[in-house]
Amino acid sequence: MLSRIGDSAVVRAVGRIPANVHTKLLIAFLGTAVLVIAIGVFGLRVLAQSNDRVVALGALQERAAAYGELQSDTRHIRLLLAENPGRDFFTVWPIRTPRRPAVAVDKAVLSVLARIRPATLPDGLGFVPPTGDERLLRGIRLTGARLTTVMREQIRSTRDAAGEYQLPRRHRVEQLSVELYQLATELANRTTATTEAVIAQNASSYVSQRNRFVGVAAGAIAAALLLGFVLSWSLIGPIQRIDARLAAISSGDFSGRIEVANRDELGALAANVNRMNDELRRLYMELEAVSRHKSEFLASMSHELRTPLNAIIGFSQVLREEMFGPVNQKQAEYLDDIISSGNHLLSLINDVLDLSKVEAGQVELEIHPFSLLEALERGVVMVRERATEDGIQVGLVADPGVDVVEGDERRIKQVIFNLLSNAVKFTPAGGAVDVSASQVNGEVRISVADTGPGIASEDHDRIFEEFQQTDIGVAQRDGTGLGLTLSKRLVELHGGRIWLESKLGKGSTFVFTLPVRSVRS
Amino acid sequence: MTGKRVLVVEDNVMNMKLLRDVLLATGYRTLEATTGGEAIQLAAEHAPDLVLMDVHLPDIDGVHALRRLRADERTAAIPVLAVTAQAMHGDRERLLAAGFDGYIAKPVNIRELVGTVRQHCDAHGQPGSGATPRPSAES
Numbered sequence: 001m002l003s004r005i006g007d008s009a010v011v012r013a014v015g016r017i018p019a020n021v022h023t024k025l026l027i028a029f030l031g032t033a034v035l036v037i038a039i040g041v042f043g044l045r046v047l048a049q050s051n052d053r054v055v056a057l058g059a060l061q062e063r064a065a066a067y068g069e070l071q072s073d074t075r076h077i078r079l080l081l082a083e084n085p086g087r088d089f090f091t092v093w094p095i096r097t098p099r100r101p102a103v104a105v106d107k108a109v110l111s112v113l114a115r116i117r118p119a120t121l122p123d124g125l126g127f128v129p130p131t132g133d134e135r136l137l138r139g140i141r142l143t144g145a146r147l148t149t150v151m152r153e154q155i156r157s158t159r160d161a162a163g164e165y166q167l168p169r170r171h172r173v174e175q176l177s178v179e180l181y182q183l184a185t186e187l188a189n190r191t192t193a194t195t196e197a198v199i200a201q202n203a204s205s206y207v208s209q210r211n212r213f214v215g216v217a218a219g220a221i222a223a224a225l226l227l228g229f230v231l232s233w234s235l236i237g238p239i240q241r242i243d244a245r246l247a248a249i250s251s252g253d254f255s256g257r258i259e260v261a262n263r264d265e266l267g268a269l270a271a272n273v274n275r276m277n278d279e280l281r282r283l284y285m286e287l288e289a290v291s292r293h294k295s296e297f298l299a300s301m302s303h304e305l306r307t308p309l310n311a312i313i314g315f316s317q318v319l320r321e322e323m324f325g326p327v328n329q330k331q332a333e334y335l336d337d338i339i340s341s342g343n344h345l346l347s348l349i350n351d352v353l354d355l356s357k358v359e360a361g362q363v364e365l366e367i368h369p370f371s372l373l374e375a376l377e378r379g380v381v382m383v384r385e386r387a388t389e390d391g392i393q394v395g396l397v398a399d400p401g402v403d404v405v406e407g408d409e410r411r412i413k414q415v416i417f418n419l420l421s422n423a424v425k426f427t428p429a430g431g432a433v434d435v436s437a438s439q440v441n442g443e444v445r446i447s448v449a450d451t452g453p454g455i456a457s458e459d460h461d462r463i464f465e466e467f468q469q470t471d472i473g474v475a476q477r478d479g480t481g482l483g484l485t486l487s488k489r490l491v492e493l494h495g496g497r498i499w500l501e502s503k504l505g506k507g508s509t510f511v512f513t514l515p516v517r518s519v520r521s
Numbered sequence: 522m523t524g525k526r527v528l529v530v531e532d533n534v535m536n537m538k539l540l541r542d543v544l545l546a547t548g549y550r551t552l553e554a555t556t557g558g559e560a561i562q563l564a565a566e567h568a569p570d571l572v573l574m575d576v577h578l579p580d581i582d583g584v585h586a587l588r589r590l591r592a593d594e595r596t597a598a599i600p601v602l603a604v605t606a607q608a609m610h611g612d613r614e615r616l617l618a619a620g621f622d623g624y625i626a627k628p629v630n631i632r633e634l635v636g637t638v639r640q641h642c643d644a645h646g647q648p649g650s651g652a653t654p655r656p657s658a659e660s
Contacts, residue, residue, distance in 0.1 A: 318539065
């Protein structure tokens with residue numbers, strides 16, 4: 001499913017961008033970095049706003065404290081005035097004992113009033129009050145000043161008139177002190193309301209800011225992931241397709257082509273793989289044609305050579321059999337020579353064809369388990385007649401463990417027969433040929449030893465080459481000179497080895513091995 | 522002499538001459554065809570006792586000709602031996618599997634050829650000509 005998404009139009013479009021992979025990766029990483037920076041910047045902005053609000057709130061609280069003090073002073077004035085009741089109008093405070101108005105109280109009021117004026121100015125407040133507060137502060141200052149004036153008159157008159165309260169003045173004091181208190185209260189309330197509003201605004205703006213930050217962060221992460229996804233699939237998709245094509249090529253399928261839209265290194269790689277594929281297919285088809293031609297050539301060569309040989313050998317046999325009248329001794333001898341040479345030529349043809357098939361890699365071994373012991377016995381039986389005629393003993397000794405091996409039975413028999421007939425051929429009368437089989441180090445070892453003339457050590461390798469016979473072999477005029485070459489190739493096809501142990505005058509021993517578990521060709 | 526009739530199918534003049542002379546000398550009568558088509562026609566007309574069939578022929582090959590002979594009820598029962606220079610590994614098995622009654626590789630051994638011919642003709646009601654070996658494997 002992923003790969004289908006990975007093959008989408010967007011991914012292909014990214015692949016088609018004419019930039020190399022390095023640039024694309026760089027752009028992708030830069031893009032991701034920009035997104036991270038964007039998240040960071042946005043976060044800092046949110047933090048700064050939040051800090052601004054905290055600072056504003058701090059200022060408000062400072063204001064609230066200052067105004068609270070003002071308010072408490074004005075209330076204090078009201079309380080002091082209540083301590084100093086008039087004769088019959090002051091009912092705010094319960095009067096415990098009627099007493100004369102105290103000048104001391106009025107003086108206390110004056111000293112509180114003296115604190116109010118500096119407390120309404122920026123120096124006393126410790127901050128510059130906002131314009132909205134300025135009006136009230138001015139009011140407080142003004143009212144405070146008026147009250148101070150009235151209170152001074154009051155104190156003066158109290159001394160002069162022996163403590164008589166001037167009712168209208170008292171009213172004025174009352175009026176001004178209430179006004180003062182109301183102004184301070186309004187100021188304090190106003191600030192409290194502003195503070196509450198700011199706190200409420202903070203709460204709501206925190207939610208919206210948080211949501212906006214989460215949104216921006218999620219968006220940036222999604223964008224980064226999408227960028228990574230699209231870019232990685234624009235690289236992985238072509239790699240997968242190239243990989244699949246290479247796997248198919250290595251298993252011999254040259255029929256496909258890779259469709260890669262990329263205009264980067266991967267596009268170039270795909271184009272090269274396609275070119276390699278086409279070239280391999282062309283070579284493969286050429287090879288196939290050559291191989292087929294060679295097989296056909298070998299088959300028709302065999303056929304064409306056998307057809308005239310049929311007439312040569314056939315007519316010679318007809319004459320030799322005296323079907324159409326007697327032949328004399330000399331003629332019979334010559335006819336035998338023709339027949340024997342014809343048969344020799346036939347063996348040559350067979351061996352040459354066999355060898356060229358092996359060399360062309362056209363011999364497919366038919367690997368089956370078979371009885372090696374039986375194959376050896378068969379070989380011995382096949383040469384025994386000639387050996388007996390020549391007065392040669394043929395013996396077979398096999399280890400008890402040696403019996404069934406895996407291999408191409410017909411080809412192994414061919415090797416055994418070749419070695420045995422060579423041994424019999426080169427062993428003089430009264431000699432012996434000994435065949436033995438044993439299992440050594442995970443392989444079966446078959447040796448054919450004779451008591452013939454032996455082979456000089458410098459000839460040991462040469463003897464396995466085409467048409468290389470010893471002088472004695474050449475003198476025998478028997479054999480094609482291809483038997484050992486063919487045997488060597490066949491043993492090697494089985495994954496075995498063949499070699500010769502011999503000294504001139506001491507007989508020869510040809511040994512070959514077969515892996516117990518044969519390798520299929 | 523048996524006087525049995527053997528149809529020889531062979532496109533090579535020399536080999537035809539060899540087979541004809543050997544068969545005549547051993548007491549058979551021969552019919553001669555140089556192509557598969559001719560062989561089928563002669564076999565249908567004369568109903569020979571045995572057919573010696575070359576496999577490589579100018580028109581249809583021996584295997585095809587054999588199939589045609591077997592398809593015709595007049596010739597279906599006639600034994601047919603492949604006499605062929607196709608003697609590479611597997612050819613013998615292939616031809617016997619194709620339905621030939623016997624296989625003789627070229628170059629032929631005359632004694633073996635005569636023996637095999639005799640064996641197949643005897644199987645058709647002329648006993649007493651002596652046991653003969655089976656056709657040999659290719660050498």
